[in-house]
Amino acid sequence: QKEVEQNSGPLSVPEGAIASLNCTYSDRGSQSFFWYRQYSGKSPELIMFIYSNGDKEDGRFTAQLNKASQYVSLLIRDSQPSDSATYLCAVRGPSGNTPLVFGKGTRLSVIA
Amino acid sequence: GAGVSQSPRYKVAKRGQDVALRCDPISGHVSLFWYQQALGQGPEFLTYFQNEAQLDKSGLPSDRFFAERPEGSVSTLKIQRTQQEDSAVYLCASTLNQWLKRETQYFGPGTRLLVL
Numbered sequence: 001q002k003e004v005e006q007n008s009g010p011l012s013v014p015e016g017a018i019a020s021l022n023c024t025y026s027d028r029g030s031q032s033f034f035w036y037r038q039y040s041g042k043s044p045e046l047i048m049f050i051y052s053n054g055d056k057e058d059g060r061f062t063a064q065l066n067k068a069s070q071y072v073s074l075l076i077r078d079s080q081p082s083d084s085a086t087y088l089c090a091v092r093g094p095s096g097n098t099p100l101v102f103g104k105g106t107r108l109s110v111i112a
Numbered sequence: 113g114a115g116v117s118q119s120p121r122y123k124v125a126k127r128g129q130d131v132a133l134r135c136d137p138i139s140g141h142v143s144l145f146w147y148q149q150a151l152g153q154g155p156e157f158l159t160y161f162q163n164e165a166q167l168d169k170s171g172l173p174s175d176r177f178f179a180e181r182p183e184g185s186v187s188t189l190k191i192q193r194t195q196q197e198d199s200a201v202y203l204c205a206s207t208l209n210q211w212l213k214r215e216t217q218y219f220g221p222g223t224r225l226l227v228l
Contacts (some may be wrong), residue, residue: 043220101157
């Protein structure tokens, strides 16, 4: 069974600090990796996707992928109170016609 | 442009009642997915359509759950004889091109179902 593991948190960081969110996955066939942000009572919102080993940066967000270790991470620099949300890691097979497998999410709290 | 829409946004059902949840995907999106998200959990896959064809329904938890997309656009998820364990948020997502590795799924606002 395909599994995606995340620490449920809460992860508390002070405003302006770097938040580091981690995710491991069991299926070595996974090809695409996504980070979604979900505010309480809202639907998941895509932040970043990555499918090559290494780092991918977008503004304050950096996604890191290590397929050999089956590990994905998301770094949020200069964390803001508005970043407080649940962050969902999702993995998928090689094409868009396969479903996403989600972790349970990590709850992030940025303290002003 | 318009995103994925779902209706109703909230539904309260009595145990044993049938419910129907609607999803309007982004116009032109070929693929449509349904997920179930229980409180404090990540979304879990229910079923997938490519146009009108239901290609994967392996995630449907029981034969009380049924989904259709007869014209390849709007989809309906029906739950018969609802049980309390069906209480969850039901999310719909659509994708334009199912063949691309980078293709992402765009989620609707969800329908929050509460079975009493």
